[in-house]
Amino acid sequence: xxxxxxxxxxxxxxxxxxxxxxxxxxxxxxxxxxxxxxxxxxxxxxxxxxxxxxxxxxxxxxxxxxxxxxxxxxxxxxxxxxxxxxxxxxxxxxxxxxxxxxxxxxxxxxxxxxxxxxxxxxxxxxxxxxxxxxxxxxxxxxxxxxxxxxxxxxxxxxxxxxxxxxxxxxxxxxxxxxxxxxxxxxxxxxxxxxxxxxxxxxxxxxxxxxxxxxxxxxxxxxxxxxxxxxxxxxxxxxxxxxxxxxxxxxxxxxxxxxxxxxxxxxxxxxxxxxxxxxxxxxxxxxxxxxxxxxxxxxxxxxxxxxxxxxxxxxxxxxxxxxxxx
Numbered sequence: 001x002x003x004x005x006x007x008x009x010x011x012x013x014x015x016x017x018x019x020x021x022x023x024x025x026x027x028x029x030x031x032x033x034x035x036x037x038x039x040x041x042x043x044x045x046x047x048x049x050x051x052x053x054x055x056x057x058x059x060x061x062x063x064x065x066x067x068x069x070x071x072x073x074x075x076x077x078x079x080x081x082x083x084x085x086x087x088x089x090x091x092x093x094x095x096x097x098x099x100x101x102x103x104x105x106x107x108x109x110x111x112x113x114x115x116x117x118x119x120x121x122x123x124x125x126x127x128x129x130x131x132x133x134x135x136x137x138x139x140x141x142x143x144x145x146x147x148x149x150x151x152x153x154x155x156x157x158x159x160x161x162x163x164x165x166x167x168x169x170x171x172x173x174x175x176x177x178x179x180x181x182x183x184x185x186x187x188x189x190x191x192x193x194x195x196x197x198x199x200x201x202x203x204x205x206x207x208x209x210x211x212x213x214x215x216x217x218x219x220x221x222x223x224x225x226x227x228x229x230x231x232x233x234x235x236x237x238x239x240x241x242x243x244x245x246x247x248x249x250x251x252x253x254x255x256x257x258x259x260x261x262x263x264x265x266x267x268x269x270x271x272x273x274x275x276x277x278x279x280x281x282x283x284x285x286x287x288x289x290x291x292x293x294x295x296x297x298x299x300x301x302x303x304x305x306x307x308x309x310x311x312x313x314x315x316x317x318x319x320x321x322x323x324x325x
Contacts, residue, residue, distance in 0.1 A: 093290055123201050127140075254299055
């Protein structure tokens with residue numbers, strides 16, 4: 001058997017080799033083993049991008065287009081929409097009650113996000129310094145194994161009038177009457193922080209784990225306190241992780257629905273609850289769509305601002321590194 005056949009390379013007709021050599025026959029080896037064609041790799045990139053683009057179109061762009069269209073239509077008499085152009089839905093956004101709910105939603109989201117980041121920073125720092133990172137990561141991920149609503153109901157059993165906390169305080173004699181922990185703004189913030197804390201810990205841990213801790217030791221050697229070293233050295237170098245953690249917590253909190261509904265009262269309603277009420281109770285689909293558009297615009301603006309700040313910090317850091325070189 002010839003060496004060419006043993007090699008397993010693809011063969012081409014003998015005429016192809018003769019034409020390529022100007023019509024002249026080659027040597028004995030050439031006649032026995034003609035030239036081989038290079039193997040061609042198939043590019044499956046377009047197929048993958050087509051599937052991703054179809055998914056993105058069907059489950060994101062199409063619903064968003066429907067919401068935009070509905071927000072410019074008139075409300076139907078018995079629900080739905082009337083296919084007539086109208087700006088009544090956007091005029092309804094100026095309703096004082098809706099403005100109050102929007103302000104409450106923004107305030108709750110900002111406070112819950114700040115508390116979440118303040119708790120996540122030391123947790124991520126401790127995990128990055130620990131030798132037992134895998135068990136700690138497992139403890140952070142375990143809550144995701146439980147259904148979202150089950151965790152909310154667990155908090156209701158803990159904080160309810162007949163819940164664990166009130167029963168404990170009553171039995172120890174610290175209180176004589178039940179304390180209404182539930183159905184107020186504070187418990188909404190508490191449960192929201194608990195729900196979205198892992199979303200802040202994971203990106204912060206990932207960023208802090210790559211930080212060079214010898215820089216903190218050098219700052220301490222130069223006379224800086226531990227707190228000063230963390231504020232002036234650590235935090236500026238983990239800004240990307242902080243930005244990511246803020247986005248991962250603020251956006252879902254801003255659109256929260258189940259938590260304010262289950263553990264909050266009427267004075268704890270957020271925009272997500274208002275949208276649901278407009279769809280199911282008032283059946284004002286244009287107004288619900290307009291509120292959704294406002295919520296989308298606010299969150300998108302926040303993302304753009306955070307991304308621009310992150311890009312500016314990256315450019316400043318690269319410029320500083322270039323100047324140092």
